Amino acid sequence: MNEQPLIECKNLTKSYTTGTEALSHVSLTVGRGKIVGLLGPNGSGKTTLIKLLSGLLTPTQGDVCIDGHAPGIYTKSIVSYLPDRMYFPKWMRVNDILAFFADFYPDFDRKKALDMLSSLGIAPGEKIRRLSKGTQEKVQLVLVMSRKAQLYLMDEPIAGVDPAARDFILNTILTNYNEEGTVLLSTHLISDIERVLDEVIFLQNGHLVRQDSVDRIRETEGKSVDALFRDIFRTPVYPGYTRKEA
Amino acid sequence: MQWKLTDDRPIYLQLAEQLTQRILAGAYPPGGRIPAVRELAAEAGVNPNTMQRALSLLEDQRLVVTNRTSGRTVTENTQAISRVREQQAKDLAKQYVAAMETLGYGPQDAAQFLQKGGKDDE
Numbered sequence: 001m002n003e004q005p006l007i008e009c010k011n012l013t014k015s016y017t018t019g020t021e022a023l024s025h026v027s028l029t030v031g032r033g034k035i036v037g038l039l040g041p042n043g044s045g046k047t048t049l050i051k052l053l054s055g056l057l058t059p060t061q062g063d064v065c066i067d068g069h070a071p072g073i074y075t076k077s078i079v080s081y082l083p084d085r086m087y088f089p090k091w092m093r094v095n096d097i098l099a100f101f102a103d104f105y106p107d108f109d110r111k112k113a114l115d116m117l118s119s120l121g122i123a124p125g126e127k128i129r130r131l132s133k134g135t136q137e138k139v140q141l142v143l144v145m146s147r148k149a150q151l152y153l154m155d156e157p158i159a160g161v162d163p164a165a166r167d168f169i170l171n172t173i174l175t176n177y178n179e180e181g182t183v184l185l186s187t188h189l190i191s192d193i194e195r196v197l198d199e200v201i202f203l204q205n206g207h208l209v210r211q212d213s214v215d216r217i218r219e220t221e222g223k224s225v226d227a228l229f230r231d232i233f234r235t236p237v238y239p240g241y242t243r244k245e246a
Numbered sequence: 247m248q249w250k251l252t253d254d255r256p257i258y259l260q261l262a263e264q265l266t267q268r269i270l271a272g273a274y275p276p277g278g279r280i281p282a283v284r285e286l287a288a289e290a291g292v293n294p295n296t297m298q299r300a301l302s303l304l305e306d307q308r309l310v311v312t313n314r315t316s317g318r319t320v321t322e323n324t325q326a327i328s329r330v331r332e333q334q335a336k337d338l339a340k341q342y343v344a345a346m347e348t349l350g351y352g353p354q355d356a357a358q359f360l361q362k363g364g365k366d367d368e
Contacts, residue, residue, distance in 0.1 A: 035293055167291070175288050195257055195292045215256040215296065224253035 004068055005029040007053065007153055011062035014048050021225050022048040024206045032150070033179050035196055038186040039225075040203035041233050046186040047084055049203070050155050053184070054081045066151060077105070080149035084156050087107050088138050090129040094122065094139055113146035116172065134161045141169055145176045152177060154185040159191065172195050178240070190228040200225055202232065249290040257292060261300035267318050269309055270331050280310060280318040 007030040014023040019051050023045040030036055034059050038046050051057040055071030066075040088097055094117065103109045107231060117124055120138055128136060137160050144152060157173075158166045166189075174196055177183050187193055194214060202209040214225055251260050265286075268274050280301070287297040301318065304310040308326050312318050312333065326341075346356035 089291070166322070170291065171288060174291070174293065175284065191253075193292075195251060195296075198293055198295050215258055218254070218256040222254060227253065 006032045006067055007184070008065040009052075009062070012049075012052065012059055012062075012064055013061035014026060014045075014052060015060045019154060022206050023052070023203075026203075026206075026208045027062075028201065028208060028211055030184065030199075030201075032182055034198040035173065035177070035183045036185070036202040037190070037193060037197040037225075038184055038203065039188065039190060039200055039229060040186075040209075041188065042239075043205075044203040045206040046203055047155055048206075050081075050153050050184070050186060054079060054153055055152075077107075078150040080105075080144045080147040081118045082140060082144040082152070082154040083159055086133075086140065088128050088136070088140070091127065093125055093127050097128075097139070097143065098124065101146070105147050107148040108143075109146050109148060112176075113142050116142045116146065120168070134165060137161055137166060141172065145172055148178055148181075150181050152181060152183040152185075154183065156187055157185055158187060158189055163192075166192055182230045190229050191224070194225050197225075202229070203214075204233065249292075251290075251292075258296050258299040258303065261290065261292065261297060262303040264307060265300060265304055266307075266330065266334075269327060270334070274320045276320050276324050276327060277322040278320050279316065280299075280320060282317060 007028070009026055009028050012023060012026045013021065013141050015021045026045075038049065040046050047138060048057065052059055053066060053071065055076060064071060068073050069237070096114055098110055101113070114124060117139070120135075120142070122131070122135060122139060123141075128139070131139065137157075141154075141157055144154070152173075154167065158169055161169065170193065173183055173185075185193070197214050200217070201211045201215050217225050217228055223231075249261070249264060250256060265274075265280075274280055280286075282299050283301065284294050285303075287294040290297065301310060305312060307321070307330065309321055309330060310318050311321055341358050342360075343353055346353075346359070351359070
């Protein structure tokens, strides 16, 4: 087994031209064969980190390496990326997209994709336009999981689907990621996902707050990751409008 | 048998306990094969690495043996299983006595309640 860490970020910083620093001086490493949760409240930099890893964004400062390479053609061949939005043209059929993936990615397993689609009851001849939003997300997940990648980057894979589909997705991730591969997924639905995670990475306002294993957090804190998250990111209650006495 | 996981404790410990229960209850009989890690992990809806960790805990306690060719099996040493069963019985008894103490009953009273099996007096 390859001993080199799969993901290495050093002092990674991303500022947008608007002046916001979405990610600031994040250093972390992620190993192989793990399922890692990227957690943080809205606007904490989760999507920015994932986009830096996928090569959609370039760092303002610092380095990011995947399997020892900066994001580029090589890393795209070993990274399977699930964006936080749908990007398939609506006029396409599921079949068309399967063909696209088969053309683009040598590690795409078409039979596996078809098997997963049929167990979800999605007809490959269906047009994307005719599928519900949740079903479109399922199609996208099937495609991403049907690659034999080293790194699966998933931006909010379970946010838009019903609880039953959520279980299906989690089980799909559990049974289909390969032993050498790592899954990095961002979410704020922690309690649903906690038991499938090895490790969690907490981000807050673009800073790395904590990286630890789920079992170690439970051991040292005596509570679930979900409860710890609520503690770390507790927002004081807005005092509200108090009516003045007349 | 269903897997039950609570929020307050490490998952691998809970898995190890429930695997032990299955062995003590005979669901996995002595010498019997234990399902593969991935199979168990999928069944419990947990990460395979976590299930692996739970199983190695059982290996440390000699409840489970790993064979190079045939995967994991429950130990054939029934004494080892009895020992664990006895230990669990002792722990349960301790918990019971401690809980009765908070109600103001001494060990003797606690034993009497036990003998009646929780039934009302005739």
